[in-house]
Amino acid sequence: MPALNFSSFKITYSNGKTDNLTTDALKTGNITILPNVTLTLVPAADSTCTTSGNSEYYEGSNGKYYSKSGDTYTEIDENSWMIPATGVHTYDDSSxxxxxxxxxxxxxxxxxxxxxxxxxxxxxxxxxxxxxxxxxxxxxxxxxxxxxxxxxxxxxxxxTCINITVNGTEKQYRYGVQVKAVAQVPAGKYFEGWYETGTENKVSGSETYCFYATRDMSIEARYTDDQVAAEPVLTMNLSNRQALANGKNKVSFTYDWELPEGCTFQSAAIIRSYVIDEPTISTMDTNVHYTALTTARGTYKINLTIGAANADKAVYVRGYIKYKDKNGSHEAYTDVFTSASLN
Structure with a gap:
């Protein structure tokens, strides 16, 4: 019987790959010749908390099961591919x-x-x-x-919702929204000014007072029998104080000014100090923050970042304005506003 030339034979794997069938491959055992069997791949599947999984294996048309290593198929026992359920729930970011x-x-x-x-x-x-x-x-x-x-x-x-009360009527505003308060002057009276309710803190000398909602406040219009001379009105408030993640603290101040008719705005600033309880433009040991606003009526907000070394100190802050009228230039300051120790 003539010898078979195996090099002329081809073998086709289930993945479609085709190789030469050589006598060397037969001698070394690198290939197993199976009967005329069709192999179907069953992909691997992970087990879950309630369902089992499996490793990759092949189902043969002869009713047997096989694993594959390289190009070699090896018969395996039924269910040897099973991976038991974990019994542990799994959560992700959407869970x-x-x-x-x-x-x-x-x-x-x-x-x-x-x-x-x-x-x-x-x-x-x-x-x-x-x-x-x-x-x-x-x-x-x-x-x-x-x-x-x-x-x-x-x-x-x-x-943040800001609560503003005008003449006893409270409304909520979004932070930074402009609020308009209009005084209704009674017959025979003169408008004296807008004041913080129950105090002598005058916040505006204009019958129509426009300001920004940066803190909760309550104001009331006051009237008098005698005409009131127009004068600048300056106010300052602490609008926010918070601890930052880096161990520092942030303090936010708002400064409002209003000049009467006939006055020309020149400059405005916020002045602060850790050691001077009455800081001014020319005082030593102070920091001066000039505004970028050039209007006769404005609101200026500044955030001061307080380092850890100064967190146990009070901060003395006040507003400054320079303006001109028919009698020349003038300077004015708000009362000192003190932020207590932040620790």
Whole structure:
């Protein structure tokens, strides 16, 4: 019987690859000749908390099962490819189900976790902690919870609502919105000014007072029997104070000024000091922050970042304005506004 020339034979694998069938391959055992069997690949599948998985294997048309290593197929026992279910729920970043319920000026926050594989829902024993950061007009609420040694967060941002009361009527405004208060002067009376309710702090000498909502405030119009001489009105307020993540502190001040008719605005500034309780433009140990505004009526806000070394000190701040009228140039200051120790 003539010898077979194996080099003229081809073998085709289930993946479509074709090789020469050589006597060397037969001698070395690098290839196994199977009966006329069709092999169907069963891909590997991960197990989940409730379902088993499997490693990759092949189903043969002869009712047997095979694994493959390189180009070699080896018969294996039925179900030897099985990987048991883990019995452990799996959560990803989309798994936490957060619930935010408004409670006064803050929120009650709860969280549940839904397994991404089986859909089971669990509630952790630990309740989320809530951190609030005021960014001067916006507040950011961050809820944090640690579950199965993994930290999850949910964030909600909202504009700060400012409560403004004008002549006893309170309204809410978004931070930074302009508010317009118009005095209704009774017959036979003269307008004296807008004052912070119940105080002698005059905030405007104009019947129509336009200002910006940067803090909660209550104002009232006052009237007098005698005509009031026009004069500049300067006010300053602490609009925000917060601790920063880097250990520093931020203090925000707003300064409002209003010049009567006949006055020309020249410059305005905010002056602050840690050691001088009556800082002025020319005082040593002060910092002067000039505004970029050049109007007879304006609101200027400044953020002062206080380093850790100065966090236990009070900050003395006041507003400054220079203006001109028919009698020449004048300078005026607000009362000193003190930010207490930040620690």
């Amino acid at each position: 936490p189900m957060w619930t935010w319920i408004r409670k006064g000026d803050s929120y009650d926050v709860t969280v549940k976790f839904k397994c991404k594989d089986c859909g089971d829902i669990e509630t952790p024993d630990e309740q989320p902690t809530l951190n609030v950061v005021d960014n001067g007009g916006f507040r950011t609420f961050t809820a944090t919870v640690t579950y199965n040694d993994i930290e999850y967060k949910s964030t909600k941002s909202e504009e």
